[in-house]
Amino acid sequence: MNTDLTEAETKFANAWLTKHGVLISPLPRMLAVRLGARDVKPSRLVLNRWRAGGFLIGLLLAVAYHCLQYLPNVRGVEMTESQGVYFIIGGTVVGFWLSIRGRERDLGGLPVSASVERPSWSKHLGGWYLASLVITFAGGTALAVAMYVTTSARTYAWSWLGALAWGALCTAVILVGTWRAPVIADDPASASVDAMLRVEDSFLAMPGYFAVLVLIDLVTTHRQPPEFTWWLLGYAVLAFGTSAISALTYWRRVSPRAATPNGPN
Helix, strand or coil, X not given: CCCCCCHHHHHHHHHHXXXXXXXXXXXXXHHHHHHHCCCCCCCHHHHXXXXXHHHHHHHHHHHHHHHHHHCCCXXXXXXXXXXHHHHHHHHHHHHHHHHHHHHHHHXXXXXXXXXXXXXXXXXXXXXXXXXXXXXXXXXXXXHHHXXXXXXXXXXXXXXXXXXXXXXXXXXXHHHHHHHCCCCECCCXXXXXXXXXXXXXXXXXXXXHXXXXXXXXXXXXXXXXXXXXXXXXXXXXXXXXXXXXXXXXXXXXXCCHHHCECCCCC
């Protein structure tokens, strides 16, 4: 376990600040640690224990969920084809998020500010992100229940709802862990960075990711009830569209054109 900042992590931290229009010089170690922990190299993806663990847990859950087809009165060909992808992506994303927090702990020396109030998640994530959250999970639940009640595709409905519930759980773990964490800052500039990192960590759990996975059924096995095809397509487009708009809105807000000594306005 390397407990020292690497040159690559320091360069990444400086590049992040420049990209986000945050003007801080010289670079404090605290910010170098927080930002450098988010430096991801492809060669590290498999070797990192958190990411590998998240992937393996997701894979094992996908296999276990697939085995539900052997229960009485359950036909595997009626279960959603996308089920395994939900579990693998959810586990991998949580593992990725945990790897960031783990690297921060390994590097250490992060000051917790008791005087700075935790930023508001609803204010910083914005209405588009919240809309995508509601559409993806509340809207998806409503569609699954409607399919279960009004069609004969009950196996498809509950199997998709179960996979979607895993996505909701993974999203909740990241959002709650991110926004309930103490503020790590010692001045207004680092407090601004802290708020931005919370938003970007939340984007790891972009709700629209889990909505578009239902399209696997629409373009491959067509296991969804035919009368719900257009409903599911519209659901996926709306959920992913609002997620994309939330990300674009954020990146426009933190562009270097909005730079101030304490970060974007």
